Amino acid sequence: MIPRYTRPEMASIWEPQTRFKIWFEIEAHAADALAELGTIPKEAAKTVWAKAKDATFDVARIDEIERETKHDVIAFLTHLAEIVGPEARFVHQGMTSSDVLDTCLNVQLTRAADLLLADLDKVLAALKKRAFEHKMTPTIGRSHGIHAEPVTFGLKLAYAYAEFTRAKERLIAARREVATCAISGAVGTFAQIDPRVEEHVAKAMGLVPEPISTQVIPRDRHAMYFSTLGVIASSIERIAVEIRHMQRTEVLEAEEFFSEGQKGSSAMPHKRNPVLSENLTGLSRMVRAYVTPALENVVLWHERDISHSSAERMMGPDATVTLDFALVRLAGLIDKLLVYPANMQKNLDRLGGLVHSQRVLLALTQKGASREDAYKLVQRNAMPVWRGEGDFLQLLKKDAEVKKYLTDAEIEEQFDLGYHLKHVDTIFKRVFGES
Numbered sequence: 001m002i003p004r005y006t007r008p009e010m011a012s013i014w015e016p017q018t019r020f021k022i023w024f025e026i027e028a029h030a031a032d033a034l035a036e037l038g039t040i041p042k043e044a045a046k047t048v049w050a051k052a053k054d055a056t057f058d059v060a061r062i063d064e065i066e067r068e069t070k071h072d073v074i075a076f077l078t079h080l081a082e083i084v085g086p087e088a089r090f091v092h093q094g095m096t097s098s099d100v101l102d103t104c105l106n107v108q109l110t111r112a113a114d115l116l117l118a119d120l121d122k123v124l125a126a127l128k129k130r131a132f133e134h135k136m137t138p139t140i141g142r143s144h145g146i147h148a149e150p151v152t153f154g155l156k157l158a159y160a161y162a163e164f165t166r167a168k169e170r171l172i173a174a175r176r177e178v179a180t181c182a183i184s185g186a187v188g189t190f191a192q193i194d195p196r197v198e199e200h201v202a203k204a205m206g207l208v209p210e211p212i213s214t215q216v217i218p219r220d221r222h223a224m225y226f227s228t229l230g231v232i233a234s235s236i237e238r239i240a241v242e243i244r245h246m247q248r249t250e251v252l253e254a255e256e257f258f259s260e261g262q263k264g265s266s267a268m269p270h271k272r273n274p275v276l277s278e279n280l281t282g283l284s285r286m287v288r289a290y291v292t293p294a295l296e297n298v299v300l301w302h303e304r305d306i307s308h309s310s311a312e313r314m315m316g317p318d319a320t321v322t323l324d325f326a327l328v329r330l331a332g333l334i335d336k337l338l339v340y341p342a343n344m345q346k347n348l349d350r351l352g353g354l355v356h357s358q359r360v361l362l363a364l365t366q367k368g369a370s371r372e373d374a375y376k377l378v379q380r381n382a383m384p385v386w387r388g389e390g391d392f393l394q395l396l397k398k399d400a401e402v403k404k405y406l407t408d409a410e411i412e413e414q415f416d417l418g419y420h421l422k423h424v425d426t427i428f429k430r431v432f433g434e435s
Contacts, residue, residue: 005283005321005322005325005326006321006325007321007324007325007328009115009324010112010115010320010321010324010325011317011321013108013111013112013115013317013320014108014316014317014320014321016057016059016062017056017057017059018108019104019108020057020059020062020076021057022104022107022108022205023073023076023100023104024052024053024055024057024080025204025205026099026100026103026104026183026201026205027048027077027080027091027092027095027100028045028048028049028052028053028091029200029201029204029205030092030093030095030183030193030197030200030201031044031045031048031090031091031093032045032049032200032204033194033196033197033199033200033201034090034093034094034193034194034197036200037194037196037197039093039094039194040090040093041087041090043087044087044090045090047084047085047087048084048087048088048090048091051083051084051085052080052083052084055083057076057079057080057083058079061079061082062075062076062079063075065078065079071097072097073097073100073101074097077091077092093192093193094185094192094193094197095183095185095192095193096185096186096215098182098215098216098217098304099182099183099184099185101309102182102213102216102217103181103182103183103201103205103207103217105222105312105316106178106179106180106181106207106217107205107206107207108316109175109178109179109222109225109316109320110175110178110179110206110207112316112320112324113171113174113175113178113225114175115320115324116171116229116232116320116323116324116327117168117171117172117175119323119324119327119328119331120164120167120168120171120232120327121168122327122328122331123164123327123330123331123334124161124164124165124168125331126331126332126334126335127157127158127160127161127164127334128161128432129335130154130157130334130335130337130339131154131155131157131158131161131428131432132154132428132432133154134152134153134154134157134339134341135152135154135424135428136152136154136421136424137152137153137154137339137341137344138150138151138152138153138341138344138345138348138417138420138421139151139152139153139156139253139344139345139347139348140344140347140348140350140355145245147347147350147351147354147355148355149355149356149358149420150348150355150417150420150421151420152421152424153253153254153339153341153344154424154428155424155427156242157334158427158428158431158432160235160238160239161431161432162431163235163238163239164232164235165431167228167231167232167235170228170231170232171228171229171232173228174224174225174228174229175225177221177224177225178221178222178224178225179206179207179208180202180207180208180209180210180217180221181198181201181202181205181207181208181209181210182198182209182210182213182216182217183197183198183201183202184198184210184213186215187214187215187303187304188212188213188214188215188303195209198210214302214303214304215303215304216300216303216304216308218298219294219297219298219300219308220298222294222297222312223294223295223297223298225294226290226291226294226315226319227291227294227295229287229290229291229319229320229323230287230288230290230291232287232323232327233283233284233285233287233288233323233326234284234288236280236283236284236326236327236330237280237281237284237285239330239334240276240277240278240280240281240284240330240333241277241281243256243274243277243333243337244274244277244278244281247272247274247277251343251347252340252343253339253340253343253344253347254337254338254339254340255272255274255337255338255340256272256274256275256276256277256333256336256337256338257333257336257337257338258272258338276329276333277333279329280326280329280330280333283322283323283325283326283329284326286318286319286322287319287322287323287326290314290315290318290319293311293315294311294315296311297311297312348417351385351386351392352385352390352391352392352393353385353391353392353393353415354382354385354386354392356392356414356415357378357379357382357392359414359415359419360378360396360406360411360414361374361375361378363405363406363410363411363413363414364377364378364402364405364406367405367406367410368405369405377399377401377402378396380399381395381396381399381402393411393412393415396411397411
């Protein structure tokens with residue numbers, strides 16, 4: 001986790017003290033269940049809670065023990081015994097390290113997902129507000145980076161809103177999929193521990209029992225979780241790249257907010273650069289970088305190996321922390337985005353009416369011209385305009401073959417900008433409902 005791109009709320013989920021607190025809760029809840037089943041004394045379970053519930057675990061001490069034992073869970077249990085005393089011998093009865101590690105990881109991932117879902121709500125709120133603000137602000141739609149036909153800036157934002165709505169739905173599903181608990185012992189057979197212990201711990205930790213584990217919770221669950229984060233990151237980058245394009249000097253249809261005192265360049269005082277959206281592009285790449293190891297972690301030897309462990313120690317914190325920061329940054333970027341409708345109109349008019357070529361094409365076919373002939377007529381009048389040799393509307397009016405099919409008034413009718421925007425309300429209702 002890089003402090004520059006870390007928010008404290010998400011970072012706290014991954015701090016050692018938080019992790020050890022979760023480990024303790026897993027062990028203590030398991031002890032409660034074991035006590036109810038008569039496997040360990042009830043007083044022992046009570047003592048575990050009483051002596052360690054409010055304890056601050058000594059991270060340095062645990063690290064010191066691990067340097068000798070070369071085993072993190074044993075190091076923690078040794079330190080826990082130092083706190084609890086003799087009754088600690090009843091802790092971890094019939095359990096294996098992965099019961100603690102995997103259940104803890106899933107608790108952390110669900111907590112991280114809750115923060116990310118709140119972040120997505122911020123993004124959605126900003127997109128919705130700005131979409132309605134610019135619902136009917138005309139701008140040029142581009143395909144292959146080339147002017148195509150008119151759209152509205154509100155439609156661009158509505159598209160992003162729908163995209164992040166899907167992102168939220170996927171993350172809800174991914175959270176549900178990863179929210180499982182395994183307290184099944186070595187190789188997952190429950191040979192040394194009753195399945196009812198797992199049920200108790202799962203309920204206490206806000207999880208559900210893993211239907212079948214080996215010595216680990218199946219990693220396809222985690223692969224889906226991190227893949228979902230990767231898709232969300234791609235959606236962030238898509239809109240970031242759109243903003244970067246719009247802020248280009250030659251385009252300048254929208255621009256990141258530039259605060260007083262902000263500097264764009266150490267060399268050129270005039271610069272106002274799209275640094276936030278460029279930053280989002282880079283952060284998105286890092287989140288996606290963890291998708292491949294998550295997929296590869298699905299493949300473990302037999303009932304368990306730890307080839308996944310080292311990767312997860314990095315990808316769990318890094319991917320969630322980075323995406324959390326990126327989503328909050330995106331919400332702020334959209335909320336404060338400077339929009340220039342006059343420049344949008346200027347760019348829309350830049351090609352001298354060529355954006356209406358399809359309407360002219362269809363009008364010709366409706367008046368009897370074959371599609372092939374109509375296409376040729378429109379294109380031969382469009383190409384000079386590309387070269388700066390005239391106005392599209394005037395060229396069409398002067399074309400004798402076009403005039404065989406269309407009057408001047410009928411040609412002019414095809415240049416109505418409002419025609420392209422007549423279904424904006426319909427699209428908005430599809431995306432936002434009746435709001």
